[in-house]
Every structure is written in structure tokens, then in C-alpha cells.
Amino acid sequence: MAEEQRRHPRKSLQVDFRAKNASGAGQLLFEGVDLSAGGSFLRSELLLEDGEALVVEFRVPGVPRLMKAQARVAWVRRFPRDGEPAGMGIEFLSMSEEDRSILESYLETVGGGW
Template sequence: MADRRKEIRAVVRLEVQPGSPSLRRPPFYVTHNISVSGMFLITSDPLPENTRLKLNFQIPGDSEKIQVLGEVVWCREKDENSPYFPGMGIRFLGISDRDRAIIDRFIQELIEEKTKGSSA
């Protein structure tokens, strides 16, 4: 699968709550990575592609919750022979400028920390 993502993403674990309790899903998902345009959610029971869902999460160090409308754009099934996490790729369809800026700032801070750590 070709990597078509254009945005910088950060590998980070965040709890993400689905905003629609009718989806018979777990109370929360965990991210594997995030960018300003989407995220990968780890789950052994991914939703079908093209499913839209509201997602709520909080960036560490920020007091405001972020709420986005996302769409499942691809899924990876559980495979015991694969080193990759099962889950689903989510593209953000609806995100406020404020929330986008919070995510962008968080990613830049993570990159700076990693750069400082590798040059020490």
C-alpha cells in the first residue's frame, strides 16, 4: 500500500472516544499516530470503510477537548504474521481551525523533543 499522506504525523498514544454510542464500539480507541488531517486507531474490530463518526479526544497539556468528524478510509485486519497493528485509518472531514492548530502545535512539539533527544 503506497503512503499517500501529505501531512506530518506523530506516533503517539491518545485515548479517543467515539461520539456515537450507537456504534456498539468500545468506550474508547487508542491512536497509533495522528496528523492534522487524520489518525490511525488501533482496533481488532474496525468499522467498514466510508463509515463516518464523531471522535472526541484531548491533547496532553491542553484543557480543551477536540471534537472531529472523521471517515474510515482504510482498514487493516488482524494478522498474526504482520508486525503492524490492526485498525483503521481515519480522515478528518470536519475540524475547526482551533483544533487543527492545537494538533499541529502538539505534533511540532513532539518533533522538537525527538530532535533534541537524538542530538543529545
């Protein structure tokens, strides 16, 4: 994804995600390799469709609260190259004000951004 398309700076950190489709059926586990207030990149060989709606839950390191967001698959990297992993970028569409505030505060305290 082109850097100019990003509205939120990313932080390079590992976060485990639990995802369900929008109806709440099924459950998949993914490893997030970066995180921003706007979404995450999920490293995975199992790829969902671009635009697919999800409900995701995750915990950020050191924060006991389980965060929850409505999300969508924003883009998919099906054929990785140059050492980049296969996976997909997800965009957080909505989350509670409390979760968003906690996430934004956490992201301000950690390094590793780009």
C-alpha cells in the same frame, strides 16, 4: 497506506479516542497509535467499515481542551502482518479552526514523526 498518499506527517504517540457514528448514537473507545493534522491510526480488533462516518473526540497530551472532529474510516487493516496491529485509519474531514490550530501547533512541538 502508501507514504505518497499522506498529506500530513504522522507523529508516533498514543491518544485515546471516543467515537460515535455520524448520527451520534453509540460510543466506542479506541487507542490511537499515531496522529497527524489529517487523522490517526486506531488500533482495534473491532473494525468499522471503510468509509463509515464518525464523530471523534480526543485530547492530545498536555492540552486540556477536548478536540472534536468529523471523520471517516479511510482504510481498514483486517489481517495484520509483520507485527502490525489490526485497526483502521481515520481521516479528519472537518474540525473547528481553533481545534485545528491547537492540533497543528501541538504536532509541530513533538518528535517521533515519519
